[in-house]
Amino acid sequence: MSLNRAYLRLPLARPRAARPAKPLLSARNIRSHSLLTSLCSSPARHARVLSTSRLLLRGSAISDASCKLYMQEAIRQRSLRDPEGFWMEAQQAIDWIEPPTRALEIPDPDRPHKVKWFPDGKLNVCYNALDRHVRNGRAQQTALIYDSPVTGVVAKYTYSQLLHRVKQAATMLRSNGVKKGDRVLLYMGAVPEAIVTMLACARLGAVHSVVFGGFASSELAKRIEDCCPVVVVSSSCGIEGMDKTVPYKPLLDGALQMCKHKPQKVIVLQRPRLVAELNPGEESWQDAVDSIPDSSLYHGYEAVMSDDPLYILYTSGTTGVPKGVVRPSGGHAVVLQYTMERMYACKPGQVYWSASDLGWILGHSYICYGPLINGSTTVLFEGKPIGTPDPSAFYRVMAEHKVNTFFTAPTALMILRREDPHGEYRKKYNLAHVKAIFLAGERCLPEIQRWWARHISGVDDTGLSVHHIGTPVRNVVSDNWWQTETGSPLTGIQVGLSEDGSKLPPIKYGSAGMPVQGVDLRVLRIKDEFDEDTEVDAHPEEAARGEIGNIVIKLPLPPGIMNTLWNDDERFYKAYFCRFPGFYDTGDTGMVDSEGYVHILSRADDIINVAAHRISTSSIEEVVVEHSEIAECCVVARPHAIKGSVPVVIAVCKHHRPWQTVEQIKDDIVASIRERVGPFASVYRQNVVFVDRLPKTRSGKVLRKMIRSMISCAMHNLSSQCPVPTPATIEEEAVKAEVWSAIVAWLETASESK
Template sequence: MNRLLAQTAAPGMAVCLAAARRLAGATAACRAGSLGRGVRLAGMAASRGISTGQATHSKKVYLQEQLRQQSLDDPEGFWMSAQREIDWITPPTRALLTPDPTQPHKVLWFPGATLNVSYNALDRHVHAGRKDQVALIYDSPVTHTVVKYTYGELLQRVMQAATMLRRQGVGKGDRVVSYMGMVPEAIVAMLACARLGAIHSVVFGGFAAHELAKRIEDCRPKVVLASSCGVEGMDKVVAYKPLLDAALDTCAHKPDKVVVLQRRQMPGELRAGEQSWQHAVDGIPAADVYRGYAAVEANEPLYILYTSGTTGKPKGVVRPSGGHAVVLQYTMQRMYGCAPGQVYWAASDLGWILGHSYICYGPLLNGSTTVLYEGKPVGTPDAGAFYRVMEQHRVTTFFTAPTALMILRREDPHGAFRSKHDLSGVRAMFLAGERCAPEIQRWWVRHVTGTDDTGHAEHRVGTPVRTVVSDNWWQTETGSPLAGIMVGLSEDGAETAPVKYGSAGLPVQGVDLRVLRVADALDEDAEADARPTEEAAAGEVGNVVVRLPLPPGVMSTLWGADERFHRTYFRRFPGYYDTGDMGMVDADGYVHILSRADDIINVAAHRLSTSAIEEVVVEHNEVAEACVVARAHAIKGSVPVVLAVCKHHRREHTLQAVREDVVAAVRLRVGAFASVYAANVVFVERLPKTRSGKVLRKMVRAMIAALDTQVHGRGVSAACPVPTPATIEDEAAKDEVWGVLRRWAAEEKQG
C-alpha cells in the first residue's frame, strides 16, 4: 500500500487536510445548529446503548470525513481527479452534467467520455506487467476443486467468449442473460459482454423457471448462457437446464442462441440449435479470437440487475459503465484496504450486487486477486470453511453478510474452528446485506481478532490497521457503499475512524446523507409529502435519504421503466433519493440503518423498529438468530412476534425460560410498551432466507396474517397459502416455519 496521502487521493487530487478539517467542522456545526426538536421513535436509541446527546468520543474529524466534504463542496474537481485512475478511450472533459434542471435525479457522469470496462479489468494489467499474476481463484469445496487463473489466462478466456458472442451477432447494446451459478465461466461471460459493449443480466443459477422467464421477457436477450447444473452442497446438485427449458417454453421472446456449460456432476440435454460451452467457447483456437473491444460511452449500461424480493414485473437496475468503474476503483484501496496484487474475497453470489461489484469488477479493475467461492459458511465441509479459505489463499480483505456470522456463531460459538487457522494476513473484514446486530459483530471481533470488546460501544482500530471488522451499507441501486469505515486511508490507524457497533459507519465520498422526519399522519403509501421536508435531530429515527445529485455509479434508471424509476425513488421526497430504509445519524455522525421502512411496527402509537427487538433477543446466550415481525392486535394496532433459532449447544434453559428471559430483556432494554409476550416468542429450527442470507420477513408477516384470518374462519390449512418468494434459498424452510406457526396458532386458540 502507498503511504497516507498517496493512498488517499487519485493522482493529481490535491488534499489540503487543514482546509478540509475546517470545512468539516464548519459544516458539522451548521448542521447541528439547524436541527430542530423531533419526536423520537420510542425506545430506539436506548435499546442500542447509543448516545443521542453528547458524542461518545472526541470530535476528531477523520480523513474520511474531510474527503467526503471535499467531494460535496467541489464534486467537479473531486471526481475529475478520481477518474484519472481509469484508462479511457476518450477521456472526460467534465465530471457531471444535469441535462434537465427539472429532473435533478437524471445526472450524467463523465458525459461524452468513452471506455471499455473489460479492458480496464484485464488488458491494462497485462500490458502493465501483471500477465502472470493470479487474477481469479476458483475455490469449490463442493466439487473438491481449486483453480487459479492468471490475468493473461483470464483475458484469453474472455476473448474466446467474446468471439463466440460476436459470431452470434451480439454487439453494443444487445442483452445477454447469464444463468450459470458460481463458476469461473460466469465471470468470463460478464467480462466478455462488457468487452463487446453488450449488456449482461446475471440471474441466480437455480432461480425458479417462472422468475427466470420474467427476466428473459423483460430484457429480451439475444443469447442465454447457462450451466447444466449447480452444486449447492457436498451432496446437493440442482439441475439448471430443465428450469431454463421451462422458462424458455413460456417466454414469448426467444433468444437467438442458448449455450450451456456442461458440468460433469449433471450434464444437461441440449435441444436443437443449442451448443455446449465446451464446444462453442473453449473450442475456439487462440489464433481465431477477436482481440478488439468496443468504446462505450460512460453513461451507457454495463449491466441490468434485477432487485431481490421483486413481485410482479421485475425491477431491472441499470448500471452506467463509466461512473461505476471510477467508484469501484476508488473504493477498492481506500474503503477496503486492498492493493493491487493482494487477495480480495467477497463471500457472496454473482447474482447479487456484491458479487457484481466486489467479486467480478472491483478487484479486477484494481489489479487484485479475487476469490470465487462455491460453498457455504458451514457444511462444506464444516464451520472452518471460511477460515480455511482466508488462510490458504492469504486473503487481505474479506466480505460477507451478517447472516453468515450468525450461522457460524450458532455452529461454532466458542471459535474452535477459528483457532486452527492463521488469519494474520487479513487486513479488514466487512459486513453488508443487512444490519449486523452489535452482539454478532462483537462475537466476530472476539473470535477473529482476540479482542474482547464486550460491552464497549466502539472498536478502536489497531496499529497497524489489521483485522478491522466493519459494517457498511449500500444497495443494489447504488452499486457501492453509501456508508462505511474507509480502512485504506491510513496505514497506522491514526486517520481511521473507530468502528461503532451496530452502525454502518460514516457517509462516504459523494454521499450527502440526511434523515428526514417521519410524518406519522402521512399515509405510508403516499408518493410525496405535501408539507416541507424536515431534517431529524441527531439520534432521531426517520427516513434515510440522499440529497441529489447522487454520486457516480448509482443506477441511471430502471430497464424500460423510466417513469417507475422516478416514482419509486424520487417522488416521495423531491430533491432526494429515497433509500426505503429507516435509521438515524448519531451525535458523532455515524449512520445507523435500523430497518426497511415497512419493518416498522406501530404498537399503541409507539413506532418501533424490528431490529431494535431482534438485537435484544440475540443477546440471549441460547439464541443464535431471530426475526421479529408485526402481528395485528385489536387494541394496540400491532404487537411483535419473535421467531427465534436456538444454538445447537443449548443446554442450560428450557424454552419457556428463554421466552421469559426474552420478554424481560425487551421490557428492560426497549420498554414495556413494546408488548413482547411470552406466547408470541416462537422457536423454529431455521429462518427462511433469500440466497444472499436476508430473512424473508415479509413472507413470515404474511404467514401470521393468514393464520389469524384462518383461525377465525373455518380452520387452518395444512398448505401455506402465502406465495413462495422468487428469491427463497430453500422452499422447505417455508413449509417448516408454516408448520411451526400452525401449531403455535392452534395452541393459542385452545388456550
C-alpha cells in the first residue's frame, strides 16, 4: 500500500466548534472588496468550492461532514495527529547511515521551539543527492542542465559526471584543511561550480554559506566575520545580462580587508569574460580543482547527525546585522524528498526548473538539493526573463529541456506581462509537457496569475476567482508560500498527489493554497494595545474566518525548518517565538477564508493604519494592477498629520503609449479603489506616483521598506541626494535614484491634506 493511501485510511479527528465570525468589514478588519467578493459572492460559481476541506483554526484541520475532504487535508490531519508515525514513514525515502528510531524529540519542555527531528539518525546529504542514484541505475541520467543565454553555453552533467566533479571539489577542500563542522563561504553566481561546491561541503560534513554574488564588500564582510569560513570560493565576475558584467573579485578583496577573520584559502573560478588578478596564496578553480587526477580523489563521505547543520543562509535583519538561518541536515532532506513529487509533481527522471539564484532559499532547496535528492534533473539558468535575449527566454528553456515543473517569482510574471502583454512570444513554443508552474516570493496578485494561466494553458479565467484543475493534471499555475526560515512550503496546492484533478483543491486566485503536512497554521488577532515589535502577547486570540491577523504556526514546527540562528540562539528565540508563546511568528499578515484557503497579504509592517482602519497594501495593489495601462505597482504608507497614514501608489505604466492620459489613469485608480476597497482607504489622485521602474532585490521582491523610508525622509528633506542607505540586496542601484527623484518631484506638489 502506498504511503498516501495509508494516510487516507486513518480516522478523522472530532471537529471543534468554530468561534463566531466577526463582521467582515469593521474598523479592525478591512480588506479589499474584490477579495471579499471573490470569497462571498456569486453562489452558483462558489458552490463548487464549498466542498473544499475546512480548516478550523481553533482545532487543527477539520472538515464539515457535508464537505469533501481532499487528499491534501486528510494527509495533513494525520501528520498533526500522529507526527511520530507520519514522519517515521516519510523518512524511509532517505538513505540513512544509521536510521533514526524516533521522529522527534523536545529535550526541554520549557523550550518547545527547540525540537529535534530524527535525533539519533545519521546520514550524508550529498550521498542522498548523488551516490545512491549512481548506484541505483541513474549514473547516465542527466542530473544538471546549465543553460546560460548570457554566455551562449548549454552544458549537461550526468549523475556520474556530477559526482566526479563533487569528489574533485571535496578533495580540494580537504587538502585546504576543511573538516566536518567547518564553514565554507561561496561568493558566486548561477554556475555549475557553485552547486558542485555546495555538494562537496555536504559530502565532508562542512557547512556552506552561499552569498549572492555582487553583494557589496561591507555586507559580504559581515557574513565572513559571522561564520568564519576556512575557505572562500568565488567567481571572478558575475554575468547579469548580455552586456552586463559585475566584477566579484574586487568586492571580495574589499570585504577581506575589512574582516578580522582571514580564511585559510581563497579559490577563484576564472570566468573568460573577466579574468581576475589573484593575490599571493590564492588559487584558481581551474588549477585547484579541475586538475585533480582520478588517482588522488577522496571517495569517502562523512556521517552527520540529523540535527547537524547543512548550511547557513543569511537573511536580512531589522538591526542591520544579517540573521544566519541554520538548516538541519536530516529533516531538510526528508521534507525535500517528500515535497518534490507530492507538492511539485516532479518524479525521478523528470526535469525541474527553478528560475532563481543559488544565493536564495529557492536555489538551495529546489535547484540544488531537492531535485537531486529526488533523482530528477535540475536546470540552472543564468539569465533573466527578458533581455536574454527577449521575453521568450522562459518559454524557450521550458520547451527545449522538456521541463515538467517550473518555479518562478510573481515579479518575473509582472515583467513579462509588461513586455509581452498578449503572450506573442509564448505562441512560438509547445509547452504541452509542462505539468505544473509554481509561484512564490511575494503574493501573486490574481490578475497576474490569471494572465499567466491564460497564456500558458489557454484557459481564460478573466473575472473568475477559482480555477478547477482538470484531468489529467497539466499546466496548473499555483501560488505557494514559504520563507527562508522554513526551507520548504508551508501552504500550497499539492498538485502531485493525484492525476485526477477532482481530488485536488481548486486553485483560488490570490490565495497561497492550503496548509501542508505538519503545518498547524493559525491566524491571531491583531490587538491595538500591543506594540507589535516589542510586546509579548501572553494570551493570543485566534481570529475569525476571513479576519486579517498575524499568521503563526503552532509548535512543534515540522522537520526541515531552521533550528537556530548561527551563533545567536537568543536572537532565534526573540525574533520568532517570543511574541506569541507557543507559536512561530512568521512576520506575515493574512487570513484563512471560509473554504480553508490561506491568503498571505503582506508583511506585518506593510499594514497601513488609516484613521484606525487597518488596510493591507496587497488589497490595494490587487485593484491597481487590473487597470489596463498598469504593468506593476507597490503601495506604501505616507505619514499623515490627521489620519496617521495614507496609502501612496507607486505605479509603472506599460511600455506602450497609454491610450489614456496620466491624469485619467489616476482618476480611474482612485475610483476603483473607492469602489472595491472603500472610501476609508483614503487613496487620492495626489498620492498616485508614476515611475519608470520599481526598485527590487535580485530575487525580484519590491523594496517597499526602502520606498517607505524615502517618503518619510523626503517629507522633511527634499534633497537632490537620497539619504536612505542602499540595501545590499538591490538589483540595480540606479533605480533608487530614479525613484527618489520621482518622490521629491511628487512631494513638491502634493498637498499635506491629501
